[in-house]
Amino acid sequence: MSLSAVHGTLSSLKSCQVDIGTGMDIVTDVAMDLAEAQDNNMNPGIKEMEAMILECAKLDREINYFVDVVQQVTAEVNPQQPEAMFSLSAKVKEQFAERVARLSDAELQNHQKVVAFKESIQNSLSQANQEPAENMEELDEDIAVTQSQVNFTCPLTQVEMVNPVKNKKCNHNYDEGAIQNLIKTKHSQKKKCRCPVVGCGNTDVKEADLIPDQVLRRKIQTQKRQGNRT
Numbered sequence: 001m002s003l004s005a006v007h008g009t010l011s012s013l014k015s016c017q018v019d020i021g022t023g024m025d026i027v028t029d030v031a032m033d034l035a036e037a038q039d040n041n042m043n044p045g046i047k048e049m050e051a052m053i054l055e056c057a058k059l060d061r062e063i064n065y066f067v068d069v070v071q072q073v074t075a076e077v078n079p080q081q082p083e084a085m086f087s088l089s090a091k092v093k094e095q096f097a098e099r100v101a102r103l104s105d106a107e108l109q110n111h112q113k114v115v116a117f118k119e120s121i122q123n124s125l126s127q128a129n130q131e132p133a134e135n136m137e138e139l140d141e142d143i144a145v146t147q148s149q150v151n152f153t154c155p156l157t158q159v160e161m162v163n164p165v166k167n168k169k170c171n172h173n174y175d176e177g178a179i180q181n182l183i184k185t186k187h188s189q190k191k192k193c194r195c196p197v198v199g200c201g202n203t204d205v206k207e208a209d210l211i212p213d214q215v216l217r218r219k220i221q222t223q224k225r226q227g228n229r230t
Helices: 005-038 045-074 083-102 112-128 136-148 175-188 216-228
Strands: 165-169 174-175 211-214
Touching: 005 045, 005 112, 005 216, 045 112, 083 165, 112 211, 112 216, 165 175, 165 216, 174 175, 175 211
Parallel strands: none
Antiparallel strands: 165 174, 165 211
């Protein structure tokens, strides 16, 4: 196998990660629907979906480890010595096994999508357990006011967010692609990335601090659906 073929395989794996992330978002949406529709008893389906999220997180981490190991091993190969390619597989298997063996369940709990899942379910359960309004008309008005108060605009792009993420440190929201591009740009300039929200004191935004905001994403989607009906 040539190095170009190896790199092509890695690209395919990264595409698979995108699909895994999309699947995790779908599972979270379904779990939120169950949480919002239930009573005080925990729906067993939510626990099953949490297990699915953890399995997906494990697979995502393993792909990350595999890609890192392959890139490290292939970087050591001299293109002028093609015979070195024969030992690549054994080296990759050995180093990958060592990395996976160090992966703990506790570490999986810190995966961004797992954190987002738990926060989303907690928020949905809180909303489901709130005392219903006495008058449905008043409830509709409250929902309208609440949605109008929520800012769906990304502070970077100044347009409605598509994939909102929340900063765990300052709780501000941004569109995922926009904030990731800003972080990469700042790091390429050897600078820290300041939170783009005016007045925020967070001077070092990191990708590790960003988690998908499923609740906000659902609110944006709900507003779009309501807008399409009018």
